[in-house]
Amino acid sequence: MKNGIVETYQTYASKIGNRKALYGAVAKEFDIRTAIYPGSHIDIAPSMVIPKVTYIDNCKGAIDFFKRMDAIREFIGQNKEYPDACEIYFLGQDFTKPLEIEESDLLISQYAGFVGQAAKKLLKVGGILLSNDSHGDATLARFDEDYGFIGIVDRQNRIRCDGLDKYFALPKGKPVYLEAVRSFGRKRKGAWHQQD
Template sequence: MTYIDTDKRIAAFFDDKKVIKYIEANKRYDDNPVITAIMGDFSDKLPLEENTFDILFSFYAGFISQSCKKYLRKGGILICNNSHGDASIAYTDLDYKFIAVIKRNNDRFTISDKNLEEYFIKKDKSPIDIKKVLAKMTGENFTKKAYAYIFTFSPMIRLEESSSL
């Protein structure tokens, strides 16, 4: 797991032996946990290998779907909410395919891939205003909402890339 945040307390949290001990005691796999905490801005160049991560989470963080997609491997998963507009941006990005929602009922979460066409529809049926989402860092208001949205990463070959092939 790699955790990136500008909060100066991040290093102390992940260096705390009690935190590591708790993670090790509660893991459900044989390998030792590997945790990297980077104090920094995810939109800057990070000391991470590109195309290697299986999953990205973006909750109340901004546009991780754009800044960090270079680290996500093909077929990887993005899970994000729409608080700062990341789900709106990912939905309009051809590199992502919308595959499911996470619904929340009190403290119970479920994942559904049913009726996905009912999401990302504005009341006035107009398209998502990307410029507005980017400027305000607020997701569009849709008629049907989920707790979070799940996308798979399938990068498109860009014209400039295909001309050099």
């Protein structure tokens, strides 16, 4: 890798936005101690607010980045917001294949496909799935009986647990077509609004 991990991560964070406040708000609200992040690429912000995080990604950029684990641990050690030692693990593999990892308090799904479906076994009963809907993963979780919809995080990273009926609802009570979400995901955003 040409640059050091700090520079590589900071360049990445400047593109995706610093998500420390998002992960920190969720960790604080739900007392999260452990997390699994399939499709993480090099978004290591969770480790700044959660003591034990396992990252999973099968792309070369992520695999190369996480080879520098000592430097990553040192960087997190200098920037973490909890007193415990940080525990950081990385698996450079396909998260849809069987994974031998302990269940965690939090499963993170950010722009990486149907993580909430593929990796739900890695979540403790009563654990939290933090998902955006970029690829339709939040929609699938919303209508999945294994999950309960307990809140949203707003743009100011405030967690709101009331008035949830208005989310994932189509105008005039039209049904959501989950097969369309699974088939098209992000390629046809809004596909689940139509049956065809």
